[in-house]
Amino acid sequence: MSEKREVQALQEALAAEHAAVYGYGVVGGRIGEARRAEATAAYDSHRARRDALVRAVRSLGGTPVAAAAGYALPFPVPDSAAAVRLAAVLEDRVAGVYADVVRATEGGRRGTAAEALREAAVRAVRWRGESVAFPGLAERAGAASPTA
Numbered sequence: 001m002s003e004k005r006e007v008q009a010l011q012e013a014l015a016a017e018h019a020a021v022y023g024y025g026v027v028g029g030r031i032g033e034a035r036r037a038e039a040t041a042a043y044d045s046h047r048a049r050r051d052a053l054v055r056a057v058r059s060l061g062g063t064p065v066a067a068a069a070g071y072a073l074p075f076p077v078p079d080s081a082a083a084v085r086l087a088a089v090l091e092d093r094v095a096g097v098y099a100d101v102v103r104a105t106e107g108g109r110r111g112t113a114a115e116a117l118r119e120a121a122v123r124a125v126r127w128r129g130e131s132v133a134f135p136g137l138a139e140r141a142g143a144a145s146p147t148a
Contacts, residue, residue, distance in 0.1 A: 017053060
């Protein structure tokens with residue numbers, strides 16, 4: 001695997017994690033009390049993955065991409081139902097990016113990316129209430145960018 005390709009994949013995952021952290025801020029503000037703990041756990045997980053990616057990019061000599069000041073949401077999020085849909089979309093997008101990291105890395109980084117893909121896919125199923133055949137792959141077919 002080329003180190004340049006690996007750094008690029010990690011940077012894309014980092015950008016997706018920045019967007020997910022932002023998106024979960026929106027989710028947390030709109031989600032109903034019954035699912036607030038689930039949203040908080042997902043937010044914390046994405047923050048931890050983001051921080052690990054910053055360290056990984058730096059360890060390869062790269063400068064980690066910074067978070068944007070804000071992100072365009074894919075649809076309005078006026079209530080709890082929309083917040084649940086947004087959480088599922090965020091997880092689909094993150095899973096797709098981690099599928100790319102799995103392809104671009106080897107060894108421990110590949111294992112970590114596969115674990116992140118699995119976690120995102122499981123969270124997406126929990127939010128959506130149904131699964132997709134190939135998490136992280138089907139989402140890539142229509143994905144344009146890691147915006148929230």
